[in-house]
Amino acid sequence: KQEVTQIPAALSVPEGENLVLNCSFTDSAIYNLQWFRQDPGKGLTSLLLIQSSQREQTSGRLNASLDKSSGRSTLYIAASQPGDSATYLCAVPQETSGSRLTFGEGTQLTVNP
Amino acid sequence: NAGVTQTPKFRVLKTGQSMTLLCAQDMNHEYMYWYRQDPGMGLRLIHYSVGEGTTAKGEVPDGYNVSRLKKQNFLLGLESAAPSQTSVYFCASSYLGTERTPLHFGNGTRLTVT
Numbered sequence: 001k002q003e004v005t006q007i008p009a010a011l012s013v014p015e016g017e018n019l020v021l022n023c024s025f026t027d028s029a030i031y032n033l034q035w036f037r038q039d040p041g042k043g044l045t046s047l048l049l050i051q052s053s054q055r056e057q058t059s060g061r062l063n064a065s066l067d068k069s070s071g072r073s074t075l076y077i078a079a080s081q082p083g084d085s086a087t088y089l090c091a092v093p094q095e096t097s098g099s100r101l102t103f104g105e106g107t108q109l110t111v112n113p
Numbered sequence: 114n115a116g117v118t119q120t121p122k123f124r125v126l127k128t129g130q131s132m133t134l135l136c137a138q139d140m141n142h143e144y145m146y147w148y149r150q151d152p153g154m155g156l157r158l159i160h161y162s163v164g165e166g167t168t169a170k171g172e173v174p175d176g177y178n179v180s181r182l183k184k185q186n187f188l189l190g191l192e193s194a195a196p197s198q199t200s201v202y203f204c205a206s207s208y209l210g211t212e213r214t215p216l217h218f219g220n221g222t223r224l225t226v227t
Contacts, residue, residue, distance in 0.1 A: 031212035043117070043203055043218030044156075089156075093211040100171060101211050103156040 002027045002094045006104035013080055014112050021075040021107045023090035030092045033066050033073045038087045038106065047088075048075070080111045115139050119204050119219035126194040126226045134189040134222050136204030144207045145187035146171075146216070147179060149200040156203070162187055163210070194226045 003026045013019050023033070032051045036044040048064040050057045050073070056065040063076040073090055089106040120135045136145065146161040158171030162181040176198060178190045187206075191198060201223050205216040 034211070034215055036216075036218075041220075043220045044205075044216070046215035046217065049215045091156075091216075100158055100161075101156075101216065105153070105155045 002030075002092065002102040004090060004092060004102050004104040006088075006090060006107050008107060009105070010108040010110075012110040012112060015080060015082060017080050017111075018076070018078050019080055019109070021077070021088050021109070023073040023075070023104055025071045025073075025092050025102075027094060028068050028071050030068065030094055032093065033064075034091045034093075034101070035062075035064050035073075035075050036089045036091065038089060040086075044089060077109075080109075082111050082113050085109055085111050117204055117206055117217050117219035119202075119222050121222060122220070123223050124225070126191075126224065128195060128226060130194050131190070131192050132194065132224075133191075134202055134204075134224075136187045136189070136219060137185055138187075138204075138206040138217070139185065140206060140208070140217065141184070142206035142208050142217070143184075144210055145181065146205045146207075147177070147187065147189045148203045148205065149173065150203060150221075151200050159189065159202075194224075196226045198224065199226045200224060 005024045034049045035047045038044045048057045050066040061078040066073045087106040087108045091101040091103040117138045147159040148156045160179040165184040168179045180188045201221045204219045208214045
């Protein structure tokens with residue numbers, strides 16, 4: 001069974017700092033890896049989707065990398081801002097389970113002004 | 114553009130009562146999903162649909178039923194609510210399967226069963 005782990009569970013940084021969030025998964029037979037953001041009391045917002053054939057994907061100040069063979073992905077946030085404060089989740093659809101996504105429990109990020 | 118809309122936002126039920134959660138999407142997406150989110154358990158898939166008139170079981174389907182009579186709507190029913198079904202429920206949709214396209218989520222329904 002696929003397991004997705006995100007470390008650390010919580011992270012607090014000062015504004016302006018560059019930071020990295022980690023995601024690891026146990027089964028490398030994945031189609032892609034997706035990063036989401038969840039604000040308190042809200043649903044998840046899709047940030048980036050990296051296909052299994054890609055090594056990284058960028059959107060604005062966000063850069064996600066994928067090392068499928070080692071079962072790891074990182075989300076790099078440049079020049080963090082207080083508005084980046086949220087919980088960040090990663091998820092993978094496993095090749096053997098069609099449309100079922102397995103989610104990590106997320107990293108709660110706080111960016112202090 | 115509304116995206117994915119869930120109703121109601123909050124609900125309190127007594128054990129044994131029934132209810133239906135409504136999900137509507139206006140993006141012409143084929144796939145729709147119901148998840149529940151619980152502390153320490155993360156997001157878990159309850160049921161999903163790959164198109165109008167189809168449904169399939171997810172990871173935790175027991176105690177729930179679903180229907181997809183129209184492409185834009187996906188209903189989640191609880192026939193006899195139990196305290197273990199206290200959770201935040203999220204509906205999501207995707208243009209194609211999640212092996213190719215990202216998920217779009219609604220803002221959730223917070224359900225409490227007493």
